[in-house]
Amino acid sequence: MSGFERTAEPITRTQIVRFAGATGDFNPIHHDEAFALAAGQPGVFAMGQLQAAMLASMVAEWLGAENIVGYGVRFRDRVWPGDRLVLSGEVTEEADGLRACELKARREADGALVLTGWARARI
Secondary structure, eight states: OOOOEEEEOOOOOOHHHHHHHHOOOOOOGOOHHHHHTTTTOSSOOBBBHHHHHHHHOOOOOOOOHGGEEEEEEOOSSSSOOOOOEEEEEEEEEETTTEEEEEEEEEEETTOOOOEEEEEEEOO
């Protein structure tokens, strides 16, 4: 139970649009190339909550959804269509019936940290 590391499938534009529909986040910077370019971006990019949801899914698998009592993230960098993320978690402390965990998501291609976080779960 010391930790996990998994590489996700590449982020797709379809995945971004589906996530927008599921969450109601229709900011055009995430799906409209012309809008993103006009806003000074090199193209569309995934909403941070997509990476947070991907990591949360891995954490729930790892620790058991029924055991999780807290989860939080901090966004560090953008994620672009085609990026593959390496999702990881490590137990940093076990005390008082709880497990404290450090979480990370890195871009596989350049190792850039795109998201950090934490989770707490019952032992």
